[in-house]
Amino acid sequence: MRSVRVVRSLRLAPLAAAFGLLAACAGTGGSKPPATVAALYIRLDQATQGYQAALQQIRAGNDAAGQQTLGQALDTLKSASVQCGSTAGCDPQRFFSAYDRMLRLKDGSFIGDESPDDEPQTGMALDQRGAAALPEAQRSVTLLHGQKLSELIAMNGAVKAALQMWLTQWRPNLIDAWINYQYLRSEMWPQYKNADLPEALLFGIMAKESGGKVHAVSRSGAAGPLQFMYATGMRFGLTNYNGFDLRFDPAASARANAEYMNEQLKVFNDNLELTLAAYNGGEGRMKRLVGPDTSVSFYDPRIYGQLSQETRDYVPSVLAAAWLFLHPDSYNLRFPKIDGVPGSITLKRAASLDELTVCLGSAGGMEEGWFRTLRNLNPRLDPQQEQPAGAVLQVPKLLEHSYASRCVDGPWPILAADLHNAAAPVVAAPPPPPPSPAKIRRYKVRHGDTLVGIVRQLRCSSVQELAEMNHLRHHHISVGQELKVPECR
Structure with a gap:
């Protein structure tokens, strides 16, 4: 898996070679695939050729034509991949790999002026070129400190599993989060934008934390749309103001969250996965687990195996929600149109x-x-x-x-x-029932009995109570005498 800290410099020649492999024969050992499968692979080849054409158009500065070509390639790939899933002998992973690359190009990824002979560039150098090639609106959504957010989201098994959850069992929650966010956007998004953080990340965190319910409070005491614990909230200025807990204020909460994310991104050297894990599981714990090597993967067994199941699920869930924010149409997802002015x-x-x-x-x-x-x-x-x-x-x-x-x-x-x-009628609580009288049983005094011994044996009374109940003088009893004894309850 790629490190989420490093944005790789992908060059055109290796990229073309990768797509050539995707479009190669499906059979293993050189065997020829069935005609139906071969036809699907031809359409995959057409889609990958469309991808390369779109890449060339965008690099030449013709963004509109490039996006149109890319859209046509995606449509071809979608229809072919659907048929592949129900065709014996067809390998769906080929289509998924191509699909992932096309979505990343749609995000502005893989755009640069590298040549096949260039040495790999630093992440910042590539980011500056890529950012310059993107429209302003797209930069605000997809860049994290100048790096492309979709390059920081590794499309691994954990993220794919989270995508499935958001698209199935969690789908109503995702839609509700989207609706709530659209009405809160004018308060929350400027805080993230000012901090040079992508809107998709803000949505992903909010969708997982509260679903956009401003007054949400967890069992552990985390509160607000972005679920700050009390002490952490205080550290970032979310105090009580005139009796109001600022953790419930959408703008203040988004500002504090952006400050926290930037603080921890600096600590973890822009490793987004580790930063999200720190937000959920505590930065102190993550610092101890990671140590000085901030290039370590969140999924490294030395890290992943020491985390709670909640944190293991949290990180890919946030990233998956952010990915769907960027690409809803590519996952058969349609967010409702909301007028959030x-x-x-x-x-x-x-x-x-x-x-x-x-x-x-x-x-x-x-x-x-x-x-x-x-x-x-x-x-x-x-x-x-x-x-x-x-x-x-x-x-x-x-x-x-x-x-x-x-x-x-x-x-x-x-x-x-x-x-x-209107008010429901107030019904006075009925008085408690009077205590029922204690039941009485009989005990016949035997040879060797004493009043103290009888009380100890029955464990239901006291010497004084037994003496008063039987009118005994000086606690004197005789063999054969019947004593009234209160029955245990």
């Missing part, structure tokens, strides 16, 4: 966030309702506490008109207020 409303009548949620209903096509978004954008407010008329609340801009038409006059604010003010 920020706005605000000034309350015309007193209302709580709960009441606003009721009167807004499914405005703007939000079938799940607006409670989560209103909570996320107004983290300092108790959702059940009425805010006075004149209070300014943060909302998506698209809700400004909906508020004016639905929540100022008419039946909906009246209904919302009625539901808000």
